[in-house]
Amino acid sequence: MNTEIHTNTSYQIEHLTFCKYVLRTPSKTISLSFPQMLELRRKINELTSYSSLNRIIDNENFVLLFVADKQHLIFLEIPQLLQLKEEIALIFHTPDTILV
């Protein structure tokens, strides 16, 4: 079974310091402050709603997205859009309390 991960097309978000995040795209690394992260989360959540995804698929099949206060423009196809949504969800995920 081929378990190779294609990292060249992947999008990753890392938390660096208290208020600094980094979005790694295949072509560039973008620094994000927390308010910029919140804005990215809002845009991605909006773009990945059922109706919005259908609209994208029925039309151009990609999105161009401004990030970090319009300092960067990123190109996302549907799989990348969904991957980014998961990455952001992970950052904002709240684990259930573990009772010891």
Added chain:
Amino acid sequence: MNTIVRKQMSIHPDVMDLLNNQIAMEMKASASYLAMASWCDQRELLNSKALFYKQAEEEREHAMKIFEFINDNGGAAISPNVTNVNNDFESLISIYETALEQEISVTQSIFKIFKAARKADDYITEVFLQWFITEQAEEEDTFRSILDIFGLMEGMPLKMIDERIPTE
């Protein structure tokens, strides 16, 4: 909430999304009351006009309360789009019926956020929303009482009914 995001925000991100929807709802309600005020103003229904202008301001104040609450707690408040405001009404009573329905849906929406906040252990939002729940009960009562006046004064001229409508 996990520690990374918790240090930046005191409220839960999913609850913040619901609060942003609530801002949009309150602003839409404000615009809707403005349309109702205009309808009454054009027909010299002075008490109703005053009541709806006041309601429009109050709804905006509610939206602003939530707006500032989100930003004060580290979130991102979103200034909403307000579209599809109805300016077309058939009668004064239908305006008051619409107003009551609108208030009920706002109350239901606040209950939904309250439940979500409780589920996410977001006590800050839960306590913040308690004021809104009391306020909504008062708003619903205002419109219900006015609709009672319509029932009690059935058949009377519209201007006389309007004069009985409380403006405070």
